Amino acid sequence: MLDALGCDYQWVAVDIMSGESRTPEFLLLNPFGQVPTVVFEDGRALAQSNAILLHLAEETPWIPSDAWERAKMLEWLFWEQYSHEPYVAVARFQRVYAGKSADEVEPRLMERGYAALARMEAGLAGVGWLAGGQGATLADLALVAYTRVAHEGGFDLAAYPNIRDWIGRVENAFGIQ
Numbered sequence: 001m002l003d004a005l006g007c008d009y010q011w012v013a014v015d016i017m018s019g020e021s022r023t024p025e026f027l028l029l030n031p032f033g034q035v036p037t038v039v040f041e042d043g044r045a046l047a048q049s050n051a052i053l054l055h056l057a058e059e060t061p062w063i064p065s066d067a068w069e070r071a072k073m074l075e076w077l078f079w080e081q082y083s084h085e086p087y088v089a090v091a092r093f094q095r096v097y098a099g100k101s102a103d104e105v106e107p108r109l110m111e112r113g114y115a116a117l118a119r120m121e122a123g124l125a126g127v128g129w130l131a132g133g134q135g136a137t138l139a140d141l142a143l144v145a146y147t148r149v150a151h152e153g154g155f156d157l158a159a160y161p162n163i164r165d166w167i168g169r170v171e172n173a174f175g176i177q
Helices: 024-029 049-056 067-096 107-123 138-147 161-174
Strands: 037-039 045-047
Touching (some): 024 037, 045 049, 049 067, 067 107, 067 138, 107 138, 107 161, 138 161
């Protein structure tokens, strides 16, 4: 989002595997002990990816002005945190960061991850964007993050043509490389 908005910022890597997000200093910024966290120029810190996105994108076209489209965007944002990220992102984390083999990843993660991908595929049928409007919204940005790297968690996107096409549209809309 910061790149799409053309903002200057400094990226600070936090090594969650070595406990950097659990240090007293980090917990002062983010009592949840999670990444991401954004610290603004005035010293205020904000955590939780979708809260950060909503704050940064205030008064941009990525938050629809139409109440129904905005509600549909929020519906997808909430769904992302409850029904997509806990499976697709966690399977990726286990493979990429925890070094587990495909056989060591809990089958339920894969089952639910594929169910999430199937839901997205159906939601994208006949529309260009998740919220169904004329352009990309924060729902698209939030969901593309882990969907575009789902293969790293062992998910094969070959059976999801709507998702594959959508990934390209979202990457173009937000300038993701």
